[in-house]
Amino acid sequence: MAAIPDVLIVGGGIVGVACADALAQDGARVTVLESEFVGAGATAAGMGHIVVMDDSEAQFALTAWSRGLLAGLIDELPADVEHDACGTIWIAVGAAELEEARGKLAFFRARGVVAELLDAAQLREAEPRLRPGLAGGLRVPGDSVVYPPALARWLAARARRAGATIHERVAVERITPDGVMTGNGEFAAPLIVNAAGAHAAVLTPGLPIVPRRGLLAITDRYPKFCRHQLVELGYLQSAHALSDASVAFNVQPRRTGQVLIGSSRELVGWDRVPNRPLLARMLARAVTFMPGLAGMDVIRTWAGFRPATPDKLPLVGPWPDRPGLWIAAGHEGLGITTALGTARLLADLIAGRVPAIDPAPYAAARAAQPVTAA
Amino acid sequence: MIPEVEIVLDGAPVRVPADATLAAALLSVGRMALRRSVDGEPRGALCGMGICFACRVTVDGRTHRRACLEPVRSGMRVTTGD
Amino acid sequence: MDVEVAVVGAGPAGIAAAIMTAEAGRRTVVVDAASLPGGQIWRHRSRGDLPRDARRWLVRLERCGAVILSDATVIDATTAAGAPPTLLLSRHGDAIKIEAQSVIIATGAQERFLPFPGWTTPGVFGLGGMQALVKSGALVGGLRIVLAGSGPLLLPVAALLAARGAHLSVVAEQASPGRMARFVAGLWRHPARLTQAAALRTRFLGTAYRWGTWVERVRPAAAGLSVVLTDGRTRREIACDLAGVGFGLVPATELARLLGCQIQGDRVVVDAGQRTSVPRVFAAGEPTGIAGADAALASGTAAGAAAAGVAAPRSGRRAGRDAAFAAQLAETFALREELRALPEPDTIVCRCEDVRHREFQRGTCARETKLRTRAGMGACQGRICGPMREFLFGAGVEPPRAPLFPTAVAALCSPDAGQSSTRGAP
Numbered sequence: 001m002a003a004i005p006d007v008l009i010v011g012g013g014i015v016g017v018a019c020a021d022a023l024a025q026d027g028a029r030v031t032v033l034e035s036e037f038v039g040a041g042a043t044a045a046g047m048g049h050i051v052v053m054d055d056s057e058a059q060f061a062l063t064a065w066s067r068g069l070l071a072g073l074i075d076e077l078p079a080d081v082e083h084d085a086c087g088t089i090w091i092a093v094g095a096a097e098l099e100e101a102r103g104k105l106a107f108f109r110a111r112g113v114v115a116e117l118l119d120a121a122q123l124r125e126a127e128p129r130l131r132p133g134l135a136g137g138l139r140v141p142g143d144s145v146v147y148p149p150a151l152a153r154w155l156a157a158r159a160r161r162a163g164a165t166i167h168e169r170v171a172v173e174r175i176t177p178d179g180v181m182t183g184n185g186e187f188a189a190p191l192i193v194n195a196a197g198a199h200a201a202v203l204t205p206g207l208p209i210v211p212r213r214g215l216l217a218i219t220d221r222y223p224k225f226c227r228h229q230l231v232e233l234g235y236l237q238s239a240h241a242l243s244d245a246s247v248a249f250n251v252q253p254r255r256t257g258q259v260l261i262g263s264s265r266e267l268v269g270w271d272r273v274p275n276r277p278l279l280a281r282m283l284a285r286a287v288t289f290m291p292g293l294a295g296m297d298v299i300r301t302w303a304g305f306r307p308a309t310p311d312k313l314p315l316v317g318p319w320p321d322r323p324g325l326w327i328a329a330g331h332e333g334l335g336i337t338t339a340l341g342t343a344r345l346l347a348d349l350i351a352g353r354v355p356a357i358d359p360a361p362y363a364a365a366r367a368a369q370p371v372t373a374a
Numbered sequence: 375m376i377p378e379v380e381i382v383l384d385g386a387p388v389r390v391p392a393d394a395t396l397a398a399a400l401l402s403v404g405r406m407a408l409r410r411s412v413d414g415e416p417r418g419a420l421c422g423m424g425i426c427f428a429c430r431v432t433v434d435g436r437t438h439r440r441a442c443l444e445p446v447r448s449g450m451r452v453t454t455g456d
Numbered sequence: 457m458d459v460e461v462a463v464v465g466a467g468p469a470g471i472a473a474a475i476m477t478a479e480a481g482r483r484t485v486v487v488d489a490a491s492l493p494g495g496q497i498w499r500h501r502s503r504g505d506l507p508r509d510a511r512r513w514l515v516r517l518e519r520c521g522a523v524i525l526s527d528a529t530v531i532d533a534t535t536a537a538g539a540p541p542t543l544l545l546s547r548h549g550d551a552i553k554i555e556a557q558s559v560i561i562a563t564g565a566q567e568r569f570l571p572f573p574g575w576t577t578p579g580v581f582g583l584g585g586m587q588a589l590v591k592s593g594a595l596v597g598g599l600r601i602v603l604a605g606s607g608p609l610l611l612p613v614a615a616l617l618a619a620r621g622a623h624l625s626v627v628a629e630q631a632s633p634g635r636m637a638r639f640v641a642g643l644w645r646h647p648a649r650l651t652q653a654a655a656l657r658t659r660f661l662g663t664a665y666r667w668g669t670w671v672e673r674v675r676p677a678a679a680g681l682s683v684v685l686t687d688g689r690t691r692r693e694i695a696c697d698l699a700g701v702g703f704g705l706v707p708a709t710e711l712a713r714l715l716g717c718q719i720q721g722d723r724v725v726v727d728a729g730q731r732t733s734v735p736r737v738f739a740a741g742e743p744t745g746i747a748g749a750d751a752a753l754a755s756g757t758a759a760g761a762a763a764a765g766v767a768a769p770r771s772g773r774r775a776g777r778d779a780a781f782a783a784q785l786a787e788t789f790a791l792r793e794e795l796r797a798l799p800e801p802d803t804i805v806c807r808c809e810d811v812r813h814r815e816f817q818r819g820t821c822a823r824e825t826k827l828r829t830r831a832g833m834g835a836c837q838g839r840i841c842g843p844m845r846e847f848l849f850g851a852g853v854e855p856p857r858a859p860l861f862p863t864a865v866a867a868l869c870s871p872d873a874g875q876s877s878t879r880g881a882p
Contacts, residue, residue, distance in 0.1 A: 283868050419589065423585070
């Protein structure tokens, strides 16, 4: 195994701390530089859905592998991670989407992922609060939900126990020839990992990562309102259109009995002013799927910024324009799901090991070439 | 004489002051504990003005009703301990 | 809905402001969360419950031509540069948008709570909480009640309970005898308030009124509660049916902060015309500093006059004196150090999420604390734990966001909620 020198990781979100943990377990001396506190960015803003995806082979490979890595850790996770093996149901509104669900079933089955097709009656039984008249759905029992800030903190603690150092409230201003410059002075290291999420392109101009805002609303406690993470199959259209504001039905039961309602996507830069009409559209769509939501109280709404790339895949690998610089960013809405796989992939690449999945689709270098618009 | 009405409290009929909010009425009949906290501890009204949400009960099937804002009505069915 | 003046809150300040603007001919709407106007201090079921001057104000409000929207809660508000402010209200499960030329914030105050062992026991209410419940019809005749805490609410609540036949076991004020004596002595400058205070005290002369004394813990007891009071040297255990414990009032400024008004300390900064730092937005009453009903009436009148563009009537009150009195109150009833040490490791701090004292770390910012412990994530949106966390740990809760109150999903996706007066794709 090749010797691994010092590594600086920029960004203490879930991807950054997962990478720190993986590299530290490999014996590297790792330092994480986080501008606020661990998990303060998109990690704290998302739904915490651990989900296997089928929209491309590469997406499947990374999400399935990562889901499996998390499954191996379940017994060690503390209670505040709120791991809930509730599974996902992808909802088919009509016949065409039900056909899509069948395709998804075949895709998963062929790759060893347990899934089952639900007809209309089975769907109602699985989730009685869904409106009647839906065609059916695909249930994926191996998916789960976590509370991301706690998972990030746990990974950070593990990284520290393996010898990593995590500096919070240190803002990295730029990458220098020897390392990075921060508000607290220069940190030098032969290897730098840009795990700065939606901010990654600020540090590494040329990275095709833009913030894609998502709105969420969480209700008061209504235990047993729903049992699974519920996502409409139409979600995939929403997630795929990089332009325009879009909403999709995406609802999650939390361990507390609260219901988390999403989702939306829009490109508004870093604008934190809430988009009331889009929130209204998102909630209205949710009500069409689950009418019981209408009378439930929303306690809080917030916005998060997903790090979005043109081809929906993250950038994990060396950055050709700057030797020693590695990228681990651009996970859009799948950062929580794929943090562990990303970390393992990065550690393998840095160590010169052959990774468990083909690294080519996530190569950061692909972005350094001219890209045709998606 | 204070006018009273009859309500159904956790399945049992109870006479309470008529011209009152539910929290005030329940206090008057010695009923302070209205719900359970996250850790299962008994809780009741605190602020009296609708901002603490500690006095929530279920009224006629509707959950999360703040008892300190809910006027008492004859025959209302109240469930506590949620 | 298009109006010239939107007044938020129908306590004394809001009532005075609305009367001023409506009588000056401005189209005025008063938005109030309660079912009847009056706020906290003039809470009533029938007008007969109220003192005569309060009744007169309410009658004048009825006749002035302002539209009163009761059971309406402001959940969102925006001001875009140059555009009239808009308010989004939740009312009966639906949302209503109001565009107003001016907004007068008269959102009053809320009580400050502090945690001590047993403070979450059913039967322990706030001071204002106990007052509200009695005014809402709670019958307390013959009940043994301990009142404790601090601030100007202690005497009026004691007097009210005594008047309703409660047996007040003790009334305990945490401010030291030295401070209280100085405060009382200083009241010669405010003779009306001195008379008021004396009158209130006479209503419960049979009860000990102890200074420099606070609640150390409350335990449930066989028939009611057992309250342990201390003065730092000796302890007294008192059996009672109910306890009312509160530590003064804090301005309710969520709406003002959402609109971007400048805040100093805990109050909204206003000029002589009650203008906030945000154009077309005024504030009156307790949000501008805790000073009581008379000061609220005066500042409400001033805000209404400024919003309507007319001269304020001479009132004989001087804003300077009200401000001086407010400062005296703040100094007299400042919270003593011992209160910081009252909670035990397991004492609940955030009641909504059962977050205990030992889970908090001094120096951690509000957002990180929230994400780590869930404190502030509950239905009260940090209104109860915010002020106490400020006192205990130096950090309260995060800036407010819409919805300002828990709001039904249906209201948030109703047509009025779906419009935007700022930017945003339709």
